[in-house]
Amino acid sequence: MKQTISGVVLFCILLIPPVRTYMESIMILHMLVQLPLLILAGWLAGKVVIQKFSRFFAKYNENGVPGITLVIIITMYWMLPRAMDEALTFYHVELFKFLGLPFLVGIPLRDSWHKLKAVGKSFVYLNYLPMFGLMAWLYIDTPIQICNNYLEVQQKVLGWGFLIITAFMVLYIIQFVFTDHSEQES
Amino acid sequence: MSAVISEKKSRNNLVVSYLTVGGIIILAMMVFGVLMLLAQGGSLNLSPAAFYQFLTIHGTGMVGAAALAAAGVMWYFLSKYVELSKKIAQVNLALFLIGVVMVIIGVFSFEYASAWTFLYPLPAISANAWGVTGALLYLFGMLILGIGFLLFYLDTGRAIIKKYGSLAKGLGWDVISGKKAEKDAPSSTIVASTMVTIVNITALTAGAIVLIMNIINVINPAFTFDPLLAKNLTFAFGHIFANSIIYMAVIAVYEILSKYTNRPWKANKPFLIAWTMSTAFTLVIYTHHMLMDSVMPKWMLIMGQVLSYANGLPVLVITAYGALMIVYKSGIKWDMGSGLIFLSMFGWVVGVVPAIVDATIVVNHVMHNTKWVPGHFHMYMALGACAMIFGFMYYLAKEDSNVEEQIFDKIAFLGYTLGILGLSGSFLVSGALSTPRRWATHFPEWMAPANFGAAAGVLTALSLTMFVVHFIRYLSNRNKVEMSPESKKLA
Ligand code: HEM
Ligand SMILES: [Cu+2]
Numbered sequence: 001m002k003q004t005i006s007g008v009v010l011f012c013i014l015l016i017p018p019v020r021t022y023m024e025s026i027m028i029l030h031m032l033v034q035l036p037l038l039i040l041a042g043w044l045a046g047k048v049v050i051q052k053f054s055r056f057f058a059k060y061n062e063n064g065v066p067g068i069t070l071v072i073i074i075t076m077y078w079m080l081p082r083a084m085d086e087a088l089t090f091y092h093v094e095l096f097k098f099l100g101l102p103f104l105v106g107i108p109l110r111d112s113w114h115k116l117k118a119v120g121k122s123f124v125y126l127n128y129l130p131m132f133g134l135m136a137w138l139y140i141d142t143p144i145q146i147c148n149n150y151l152e153v154q155q156k157v158l159g160w161g162f163l164i165i166t167a168f169m170v171l172y173i174i175q176f177v178f179t180d181h182s183e184q185e186s
Numbered sequence: 187m188s189a190v191i192s193e194k195k196s197r198n199n200l201v202v203s204y205l206t207v208g209g210i211i212i213l214a215m216m217v218f219g220v221l222m223l224l225a226q227g228g229s230l231n232l233s234p235a236a237f238y239q240f241l242t243i244h245g246t247g248m249v250g251a252a253a254l255a256a257a258g259v260m261w262y263f264l265s266k267y268v269e270l271s272k273k274i275a276q277v278n279l280a281l282f283l284i285g286v287v288m289v290i291i292g293v294f295s296f297e298y299a300s301a302w303t304f305l306y307p308l309p310a311i312s313a314n315a316w317g318v319t320g321a322l323l324y325l326f327g328m329l330i331l332g333i334g335f336l337l338f339y340l341d342t343g344r345a346i347i348k349k350y351g352s353l354a355k356g357l358g359w360d361v362i363s364g365k366k367a368e369k370d371a372p373s374s375t376i377v378a379s380t381m382v383t384i385v386n387i388t389a390l391t392a393g394a395i396v397l398i399m400n401i402i403n404v405i406n407p408a409f410t411f412d413p414l415l416a417k418n419l420t421f422a423f424g425h426i427f428a429n430s431i432i433y434m435a436v437i438a439v440y441e442i443l444s445k446y447t448n449r450p451w452k453a454n455k456p457f458l459i460a461w462t463m464s465t466a467f468t469l470v471i472y473t474h475h476m477l478m479d480s481v482m483p484k485w486m487l488i489m490g491q492v493l494s495y496a497n498g499l500p501v502l503v504i505t506a507y508g509a510l511m512i513v514y515k516s517g518i519k520w521d522m523g524s525g526l527i528f529l530s531m532f533g534w535v536v537g538v539v540p541a542i543v544d545a546t547i548v549v550n551h552v553m554h555n556t557k558w559v560p561g562h563f564h565m566y567m568a569l570g571a572c573a574m575i576f577g578f579m580y581y582l583a584k585e586d587s588n589v590e591e592q593i594f595d596k597i598a599f600l601g602y603t604l605g606i607l608g609l610s611g612s613f614l615v616s617g618a619l620s621t622p623r624r625w626a627t628h629f630p631e632w633m634a635p636a637n638f639g640a641a642a643g644v645l646t647a648l649s650l651t652m653f654v655v656h657f658i659r660y661l662s663n664r665n666k667v668e669m670s671p672e673s674k675k676l677a
């Protein structure tokens with residue numbers, strides 16, 4: 001219950017107009033803070049939802065693959081530069097962002113992740129890793145302004161943000177595979 | 187009991203599919219190799235565009251098919267130690283076939299011809315030699331192929347971690363550090379598989395980035411990228427992936443020789459250290475492809491040179507020495523399987539020498555991009571890695587059925603050896619004559635070695651046909667015989 005409340009509170013905070021406007025005025029905050037927090041809000045609140053509709057989730061997301069596919073599709077969409085642009089320009093895209101990320105990413109992510117097998121998890125992880133690396137490269141290296149709403153400098157900052165995330169993902173996986181997992185069942 | 191046998195049969199079936207697909211593609215690609223040499227030798231009238239399409243399909247097809255077959259070898263032996271997912275191996279095969287079809291359509295129907303290295307920005311900037319469709323078919327085809335292999339190695343990695351605790355233990359680091367006794371070291375198959383899992387997941391991740399980057403650039407050329415970084419990633423992918431073939435195939439050397447001689451191939455400390463060194467070196471020495479890129483940081487190039495000397499050597503030396511020791515006074519019975527395996531050690535050793543010469547910056551300034559380069563890698567790919575794969579095919583046929591080897595097989599053995607030596611020799615001679623590699627048209631002075639190479643290539647292809655025929659005879663034979671519960675004794 002506590003988790004659900006914090007999820008809802010987080011969602012409401014993100015909705016507060018000054019918070020929202022501020023976050024969206026800076027590219028890296030928009031992409032790497034606001035969007036993940038929206039997902040987090042859905043993930044937190046998801047506990048109750050998943051319990052309540054457990055039959056639905058058991059039926060349509062039995063092995064976690066449909067859920068994680070939805071997650072991947074929607075998060076990939078939000079990595080496209082123009083998606084962020086349009087969120088600022090069209091209110092229905094903004095609406096989709098605020099509803100889609102918690103409900104279609106956060107909740108299914110929570111339901112799917114633990115259902116996936118070890119290979120599935122590492123496959124998803126190793127798909128995001130090069131994707132983030134590519135995004136870093138794209139935003140740092142591209143010689144043109146990609147978004148109408150953000151300057152090239154902001155693009156570069158975002159790119160470095162992605163690069164740092166990629167670096168941490170690489171470090172994480174290295175420590176994971178080189179430390180011992182004998183005792184625990186995978 | 188019969189359930190065990192049928193499970194074993196169906197696992198063997200999968201390995202057989204890997205090797206059949208691999209063997210047939212390798213054979214088909216040899217034909218394109220011969221056609222290229224005939225064109226370079228002036229004996230065949232081939233438009234330059236067609237030559238480059240052949241070059242592209244030959245490089246892509248050979249590396250892909252040899253990798254697939256070698257992965258089959260690794261899967262066969264690794265699954266005796268850890269629990270691998272059959273489904274994932276099937277998915278890999280399916281994605282491989284889909285990818286291959288896309289690549290073939292891209293190359294032959296849409297004239298895509300960037301060579302298998304698809305070096306940025308060539309896929310997008312082809313001076314109208316090919317269009318967007320061809321490039322996308324090729325790049326997406328490679329991506330799909332890569333996804334299949336990625337799944338494959340994720341599964342091997344998962345299985346190794348599950349059984350041994352971590353990849354570090356798969357490489358035997360706890361034995362190296364003395365925490366564990368040498369007699370409890372992981373088997374040579376586990377060590378090699380761990381190494382390949384590590385380097386290839388790295389390679390495929392780098393490859394995915396650079397493939398998608400190329401795809402973006404092809405779709406919208408306004409998005410440009412740093413070409414030097416692109417080149418680094420491309421060779422991090424290409425070098426490592428092509429290199430991994432021999433490290434997968436070498437598992438056949440360990441397992442087959444120890445089975446033939448009834449002696450275990452012990453993973454002792456020097457063995458483990460050698461494999462750890464090769465793991466590290468394989469990851470960083472791709473910079474030897476960039477010795478001409480003067481803008482690269484100097485230390486990286488020097489590292490690329492120094493470590494290239496050292497790269498294959500630890501594993502090569504330990505394996506060649508081990509192979510001699512295990513065979514010495516063992517009363518081994520020589521047949522096609524053990525013969526090809528032993529030949530492969532020779533091919534590997536001989537192939538490495540000109541490679542090392544070429545990885546020297548001073549020599550590279552002269553030899554870079556001459557046919558010296560295909561000279562060394564044909565030797566070690568065809569006479570090293572592929573001979574291991576073919577040796578495994580004979581071994582499997584013998585273990586799993588009762589087809590007999592015939593005199594043709596022995597002739598083919600000789601033909602294959604001489605063919606590859608002739609082919610590689612002709613490449614090396616061309617290189618010494620300063621013939622550039624990857625040129626559709628040759629000056630008259632350069633033509634003789636090319637024609638000689640073509641003849642040697644025909645001999646090679648005919649010999650391989652015999653190998654494949656034997657394998658197909660085994661396929662039709664194996665379904666007729668009852669398998670005995672214990673696997674047959676070979677020696
Ligand atoms: C009958 C056997 C073979 C023949 C006649 C042959 C012929 C050729 C020729 C003519 C080239 C182009 C050389 C140039 O740059 O001018 C080439 C390149 C190449 N071959 Fe082969 N080859 C054979 C077997 C193999 C095998 C068994 C493999 C690997 C398993 C292989 C892998 C390659 C690769 C990776 C390239 C480089 C392609 C590129 O430059 O993009 N070849 N081969
Ligand atoms: Cu290389």
